[in-house]
Amino acid sequence: MNFERRPTQRTFIDLFSGCGGLSLGLCQAGWQGLFAIERATDAFETFRANFLRAGARYPFQWPEWLEQRAHSIDEVLDEKPNQLSRLRGKVDLIAGGPPCQGFSFAGKRSASDPRNKMFQRYVDFVELVRPKFLVLENVPGMNVAHKDGRGKSKQTYYQKLVESLAGIGYDVSGKVLDAADFGVPQRRARLVAVGIRSDIARQFTSGGQREASETIQSAFALIEAAGARQLTLYGNGRQVSASEAISDLAVGTAKKRNTQEYVGEGARHGYRQVKYEGPTSNYQSKMSDGVSPEEMDSMRLARHREDVEQKFATILKICRPGISLSAEMRSMLGMLKHRTVPMHRDRPAPTLTTLPDDILHYCEPRILTVREYARIQSFPDWFKFKGKYTTGGKYRRTECPRYTQVGNAVPPLLGQAIGDGLLSCWSPDVVAEVHSKPTAIGLAKNRALSVLVES
Known part of the structure; x- marks a missing residue:
């Protein structure tokens, strides 16, 4: 050439x-x-x-x-x-x-x-x-x-x-x-x-x-x-904050949850997803441009046990946002994980990893959905993900589920x-x-x- x-x-x-x-x-x-x-x-x-x-x-x-x-x-x-x-x-x-x-x-x-x-x-x-x-x-x-x-x-x-x-x-x-x-x-x-x-x-x-x-x-x-x-x-x-990236994907309060039955790939009874109503920030508008709510995939919410949700709620209440929990705080909460970070609403999210429970939502007691992960990595909403959502045990060596795909990606x-x-x-x-x-x-x-x- x-x-x-x-x-x-x-x-x-x-x-x-x-x-x-x-x-x-x-x-x-x-x-x-x-x-x-x-x-x-x-x-x-x-x-x-x-x-x-x-x-x-x-x-x-x-x-x-x-x-x-x-x-x-x-x-x-x-x-x-x-x-x-x-x-x-x-x-x-x-x-x-x-x-x-x-x-x-x-x-x-x-x-x-x-x-x-x-x-x-x-x-x-x-x-x-x-x-x-x-x-x-x-x-x-x-x-x-x-x-x-x-x-x-x-x-x-x-x-x-x-x-x-x-x-x-x-x-x-x-x-x-x-x-x-x-x-x-x-x-x-x-x-x-x-x-x-x-x-x-x-x-x-x-x-x-x-x-x-x-x-x-x-x-x-x-x-x-x-x-x-x-x-x-x-x-x-200026830098885009976590809330500017994903506030339109929030579940809502216990009195008014904005969710519906999960209808995506591999749908099973009991899983829910956010009922998408549209962007509320400049960044969200650009990520969702030209994409109908029906086209957005990987919206499945995690099903947390009640005690896990309560622990997450405690973390959001007493821990500094944007800072990984200290060893003392993890011990007090009975947590074995070495890294748990509640996001800060008004700052960019911390570095995403392949483990979805490393990061907590900034105001809701839960981990992020794959779509929220993708938003934080700057994937547009039309981009679709395939495969399992998570995997564990011996399968982590051979499988690459959705959270891992997004966490490993170049933004x-x-x-x-x-x-x-x-x-x-x-x-x-x-x-x-x-x-x-x-x-x-x-x-x-x-x-x-x-x-x-x-x-």
Whole structure:
């Protein structure tokens, strides 16, 4: 592909795609998806329902040589090397977020976790396809070293990744971004690494004289500027709060509960859902735009035992909102869980996990529904989820239920800003402006941020 011939849409492949949060964000920014690799069957079925069905809003241009089903990256690399090689140099972006559980401080953070090695398979895939850009999203813990047997810190997996990609001709730099700064109603810090193939990086600079790192810094400035625009659009110039995200999905008081029988996929006697009556905030309006109440799925409310509901009510009454319960408070309430956070009504939600009982509603004694989870992750209401709601025991190793799918996802609005910023890199005028002054990084962002000051 001649780099100077600009197609109408830039193309991407999504590795470790999960249910499709990053894919959705990139598509919303104007990218064209080719295919995605995801090994969890439930997560891939959600991906299929939103990107591969007839009439999909953002249909992928899926190749005939790859069956439309769940695949592991090992399977594709081992069985389709020739087909991947034929894509060499013809793909604009490979995006992917390898499993983060082995790096996450919310988990056991084990150096021996086999999922930690998935970044190397990412590198193998990149070496075959040779895209122009790379995006890798993970938890900040990827850049914090595990300890060896003597308690000394080893090289971080992020450092290993950068070295491995440099060895195959890519310049990579990373930055920790908070999703709340991009219009997502959730404090969610993520390490985002952007890579540019070395020969392409030289084409973005004047005569190839500037360092590739400057080009990547410019890309991050453009990504953050896109985030500032999204804050204006979704949050009226400020971060979106939990109530602005989900107040229209509230159950109501005991005297006036706004619920009806649950009628969604897998409906069973006794389950209820909110009777949706429409948005009440700017963010809600944008998430529900063009979607009828009948089209909204994953609305099922949890059936809490009376004693559990009473305990949740006590937590909401006596505990500080937005703060995880202390060990003393958990002991007083007879709770074994290490993390329970009642949301703060007027602030972005805390980081969502794959465990729905980690977070409590800000004013109702219950956990969130999957749809509320999705709202807080910035999935629009038309996006549908497939599979079980939850799972447990030995099945947690093999199943990927809806709460897990949403909790593991890249927030689409964060993905959209990344996509917007990278697309802007193809504009010589934009990149030249960002490079033009010593304070270019701040200037690129300040232009978009100026509207926030005026508001």
